Amino acid sequence: MGNNKKYVELLWADKYDKYEKGKKISVDRPNLPFQKVETINKPRLKELEGGIFESSQIYPEEKYPENYPKDWKNKLIWGDNKLIMSSLIKQGWAGKIDLIYIDPPFFTGADFTIRTKLGDERIEKEPSIIEERAYKDTWSGGIASYLKYMYERLVLMRELLSDKGNIYVHCDWHVSHYLKCMMDEIFGYENFQAEIVWQRTLGHHLASGMDVMTDFILWYNKTNNFIYNQQYQSLSEEELKEKFSFIEEETGRRFTHEKLEQTSNIYSKGEVRVIQGKKVISNVGWRWTQETFYKRLRENPYLIFWTKEGRPRYKRYADEYQGRKLGNLWTDVAPLFSGSDERLEFDTQKPEALMKRIILASSNPGEIVADFFCGSGTTGSVAEKLGRRWIMSDLSKYAIQITRKRLLDVHNSMDLEVENQLKKKYKKCQNCGEKVECGEEWEKVKKLYKNPARPFELSNIGNYEIIYWEKKEEEYLKFMLKLYQSQQLEGFKYIHGQKANRCVHIGPLNAPVTMDEIEKLIKECNANKFKKADILGWEWSYEVNELGKALANKNGVDLKLIQIPSVNEIKSALVGFDLQLLKIPDQIIEKELSKYIKFPEVAYLELKSDINNKKISLKITDFQLSPTAELAEIAAKVKDSRELIDYWAVDWDYDNETFHNQWQSFRLKKEPKVEYETSHNYKERGKYQIMVKVVDVFGNDTNKIIKANLK
Numbered sequence: 001m002g003n004n005k006k007y008v009e010l011l012w013a014d015k016y017d018k019y020e021k022g023k024k025i026s027v028d029r030p031n032l033p034f035q036k037v038e039t040i041n042k043p044r045l046k047e048l049e050g051g052i053f054e055s056s057q058i059y060p061e062e063k064y065p066e067n068y069p070k071d072w073k074n075k076l077i078w079g080d081n082k083l084i085m086s087s088l089i090k091q092g093w094a095g096k097i098d099l100i101y102i103d104p105p106f107f108t109g110a111d112f113t114i115r116t117k118l119g120d121e122r123i124e125k126e127p128s129i130i131e132e133r134a135y136k137d138t139w140s141g142g143i144a145s146y147l148k149y150m151y152e153r154l155v156l157m158r159e160l161l162s163d164k165g166n167i168y169v170h171c172d173w174h175v176s177h178y179l180k181c182m183m184d185e186i187f188g189y190e191n192f193q194a195e196i197v198w199q200r201t202l203g204h205h206l207a208s209g210m211d212v213m214t215d216f217i218l219w220y221n222k223t224n225n226f227i228y229n230q231q232y233q234s235l236s237e238e239e240l241k242e243k244f245s246f247i248e249e250e251t252g253r254r255f256t257h258e259k260l261e262q263t264s265n266i267y268s269k270g271e272v273r274v275i276q277g278k279k280v281i282s283n284v285g286w287r288w289t290q291e292t293f294y295k296r297l298r299e300n301p302y303l304i305f306w307t308k309e310g311r312p313r314y315k316r317y318a319d320e321y322q323g324r325k326l327g328n329l330w331t332d333v334a335p336l337f338s339g340s341d342e343r344l345e346f347d348t349q350k351p352e353a354l355m356k357r358i359i360l361a362s363s364n365p366g367e368i369v370a371d372f373f374c375g376s377g378t379t380g381s382v383a384e385k386l387g388r389r390w391i392m393s394d395l396s397k398y399a400i401q402i403t404r405k406r407l408l409d410v411h412n413s414m415d416l417e418v419e420n421q422l423k424k425k426y427k428k429c430q431n432c433g434e435k436v437e438c439g440e441e442w443e444k445v446k447k448l449y450k451n452p453a454r455p456f457e458l459s460n461i462g463n464y465e466i467i468y469w470e471k472k473e474e475e476y477l478k479f480m481l482k483l484y485q486s487q488q489l490e491g492f493k494y495i496h497g498q499k500a501n502r503c504v505h506i507g508p509l510n511a512p513v514t515m516d517e518i519e520k521l522i523k524e525c526n527a528n529k530f531k532k533a534d535i536l537g538w539e540w541s542y543e544v545n546e547l548g549k550a551l552a553n554k555n556g557v558d559l560k561l562i563q564i565p566s567v568n569e570i571k572s573a574l575v576g577f578d579l580q581l582l583k584i585p586d587q588i589i590e591k592e593l594s595k596y597i598k599f600p601e602v603a604y605l606e607l608k609s610d611i612n613n614k615k616i617s618l619k620i621t622d623f624q625l626s627p628t629a630e631l632a633e634i635a636a637k638v639k640d641s642r643e644l645i646d647y648w649a650v651d652w653d654y655d656n657e658t659f660h661n662q663w664q665s666f667r668l669k670k671e672p673k674v675e676y677e678t679s680h681n682y683k684e685r686g687k688y689q690i691m692v693k694v695v696d697v698f699g700n701d702t703n704k705i706i707k708a709n710l711k
């Protein structure tokens with residue numbers, strides 16, 4: 001600051017180590033590995049099978065944009081974006097991203113209810129507190145902790161941006177003023193481009209004061225050599241009528257007219273032009289040569305408008321008008337309404353038209369577009385359809401699940417190339433005068449994208465906690481027991497704790513719980529007269545759910561296999577506390593965290609397989625979730641427990657590392673059902689490991705490996 005009297009800066013608690021002459025607290029930059037969870041090379045076009053496309057059809061490589069590498073896989077990453085971004089930077093991604101759009105959670109108390117259909121019945125589930133927290137703003141430190149959270153992330157985003165890159169930050173009145181100051185500081189006042197005002201609602205007429213009808217999108221770039229492609233805004237019907245107020249008798253086309261004579265063309269003053277057979281002299285000067293007149297009139301014989309005074313002017317038609325040069329006031333991007341085709345039951349979902357405008361303006365085909373707060377995946381869906389590469393992340397597993405399905409079903413979404421022309425033409429439904437999407441008219445004319453998504457992969461960000469705990473077994477056990485709200489027990493080898501009358505065993509950090517471990521625990525239970533046991537595990541070996549329970553049953557022990565929630569989930573519950581998992585004070589674990597974290601029992605998945613020559617058929621014959629409060633809320637509506645499956649996928653040749661999704665079936669808004677059977681033809685006989693991944697309607701994963709021997 002020195003003696004600079006013009007110096008201005010936004011301050012918040014914890015920005016500096018002390019207020020006066022302090023040093024800025026630096027942003028943590030961990031480098032964690034990405035664990036690939038699923039690779040999706042062949043999104044399946046369910047509806048188009050057996051007709052236009054083969055089920056194995058993938059996006060044709062010859063249709064890739066020129067600079068789109070053929071081996072590129074788009075990226076969907078589950079985890080805290082701070083860890084994701086700092087790891088990306090450390091792993092060589094600095095300066096590689098051309099466009100970042102983010103729509104972070106801010107100070108609103110929006111509803112995050114999951115709305116879905118089970119069988120034929122609709123259900124609404126109140127948000128699990130974890131998701132609600134990840135979305136909402138229970139910022140324990142008020143606005144200061146929010147600003148710290150955003151500052152750390154925006155600094156990382158700037159590093160990821162390429163020199164020609166752009167960033168758009170979507171926010172509302174609660175924080176836009178703070179974020180603008182902050183972005184001036186991070187990106188430079190000179191790199192501010194626009195504060196876009198998006199009219200996101202027509203008003204609610206509920207508030208006693210003024211309705212809040214707008215959001216803000218702050219647009220900055222990294223250098224002054226940034227990508228910008230001019231965009232145009234379409235006019236409203238009234239504006240169009242006003243601007244193009246004449247109608248051509250012969251064709252019915254709307255037009256306005258422009259002059260053909262102007263003084264700056266003085267060289268042609270006094271010259272004659274033959275126009276539609278008439279000889280006309282200009283005392284001013286002509287804009288067009290005689291050849292241009294001939295050429296244009298050959299293309300369109302009605303092009304000339306004659307004034308009452310008999311002067312010629314040329315017509316500009318409404319149907320050829322690109323629109324008004326885009327300004328920063330966006331009133332022409334309609335919000336999503338409940339019946340809209342795009343709507344995905346994700347409350348903060350933004351319209352594709354909004355993202356289309358940003359992506360077209362600030363990136364070119366083949367370039368990389370990122371959204372680190374992706375929610376329902378609007379940015380990726382639009383980037384995919386416009387031939388851009390994409391990277392998306394979210395902390396909520398519900399958001400990741402919605403995004404994964406959205407991309408797998410992208411062929412069924414609107415074709416963005418034609419959307420505008422169609423919408424312009426069919427602006428109102430002819431039946432009811434409502435917006436186009438309302439009626440049959442729209443159903444008849446709308447065009448779907450029809451291409452599958454290019455390959456993408458789903459990853460998880462590794463976490464420090466696991467690495468840290470690896471060397472500190474005692475601390476790990478203590479933390480888990482506390483989170484599970486159980487008490488530690490000393491003097492046993494396999495029994496680590498007790499919860500009410502059940503003993504508790506905590507499975508290993510980086511390995512699946514095995515049958516051997518279960519057997520030893522059961523022996524210890526028998527020797528110490530424990531009749532009930534809970535085993536907490538991150539992963540489970542082959543068939544332990546069935547075999548382990550059978551063994552326990554035989555030995556008179558009531559055994560439950562309990563899934564430890566992923567570290568991401570535990571952390572989602574901490575958004576707003578802005579705390580690190582390893583530094584959380586005990587009382588927060590006890591009073592806050594353990595209240596919100598759910599430990600579900602491992603689901604029961606029964607598969608039937610049939611081998612016929614080189615063909616294997618698979619059928620899900622049973623899927624049971626253990627009773628929970630969430631399930632009890634909807635249990636009455638579930639006729640077949642398999643209806644609780646939201647998504648399932650198969651890797652026919654699982655390599656024990658990454659799950660290669662080779663077939664999938666999932667519920668869609670239009671068709672909320674999965675198929676229960678599938679089959680696969682192997683090229684070669686042999687022994688195969690098949691992995692089946694099931695995600696239930698609450699977003700929990702159940703995996704099962706089966707072995708097949710094709711003799």
Ligand SMILES: C[S@@+](CC[C@H](N)C(=O)[O-])C[C@H]1O[C@@H](n2cnc3c(N)ncnc32)[C@H](O)[C@@H]1O
Binds near residue numbers: 080105351372373374
């Ligand atoms: C407003 S929503 C985004 C909506 C999105 N634009 C759409 O069209 O669907 C914000 C998202 O940020 C996610 N989020 C919040 N904190 C996060 C963090 N630290 N890392 C990654 N995602 C986070 C939330 O889970 C939520 O899905």
